[in-house]
Amino acid sequence: MWTPNRLTLAWPIKGDKQEQITELTFKPLTRASHIKALEGDDPKERVIFEKLATLSCGLSASEFTRLALPDCNSIKRIISDYVSLSTPEMYKRAGKEFNKNSPQLLVPITGDNGDIINHIDLKIPTVQVSDIMDSLPEKDRNDYITQDVTGLSQTELNRLATQDWNYTQERISDFLQQTADYFQDEILK
Template sequence: MTVATWTIDAYSLHWPLTAADGTTIDTLALKPILHGDHARIIEAYGDDDDRLIQLLSVSSGVDASVLEELRRPDYNSLAVRIAELVTQDAAHFMGSDRAARQDPDAPELLLPITVNGQQITSVTLSVPTLKASRLMTKYKTAYERAEFITAHCTGLMLPDLALLSVPDWNTLQERINDFLNETADSFQTGM
């Protein structure tokens, strides 16, 4: 089986930056942002600009202090790119043929993860039990509730969930939200 790889187009700066070592940075090569990094940054930084700079640093590998020197139009363009990377689901980044073949209950990952030495290219979701959904409500924050129910529905451990790309995480959240809020006749079964 060939695993599709997800790459993000590099961003060519209109106004190059100077790295700490004096080299010129004229292009930012962006990589996917992982759910664990995204969650950590959202928790640690309250200001939108601070969050964006940190997310951009994680995605580009460029130190935040260097990114502070971005010219505002480049920053604005990158803000749109980063927002897309953390708000869209996996289908948004797949070709239309690949997205059309997606099984909502076993979505293919944009960015495969390795768990216990095994590469995982798709995640099979199970419908949560009433007991699990009730236990979920005992957690204080929406983030803790989402992590609990996602672990329950996927069988993945919390450290494994942190390895998911944010679009893959978003895809899982959409389907789990369906499980938690839709009626039974909204789902096809093998009966």
């Protein structure tokens, strides 16, 4: 269902190869690329945003600095949506239905076996899975529970678009925190 965002720059810039850049096309950001952008010693929002914009629309760091601030603000809005929204919101914006227990991925991924994965069947974790998760070091818990609930490997999780990753985290949070009555409508279907 992925439809790339396009942005026509109000103030075109010269590219590093002296070409005129008048429009940007935004690729989806993956969980791995998002993590990579957050790495490093400089936690400044502007630096992180520049990394994300470079990954998504292909601008070099020097091209990014030539952007007019209003164009930069437009890019920031698009990138912010990419990293903060989840798949159901993107489906809602497109006027499409979304199945929260077997979500269609916004951006299909290639599985470790070479097959295309375009949806995930989420499973509710058991008490045993929760106990194992709690026994792990803090840094490993989220990946463990996400792999269990989604059936995806670590490398497959890293290929998920940020919106798809965000949705799995929302749903896992529901599974870990909500009571059974929260899920009654789903159980009755």
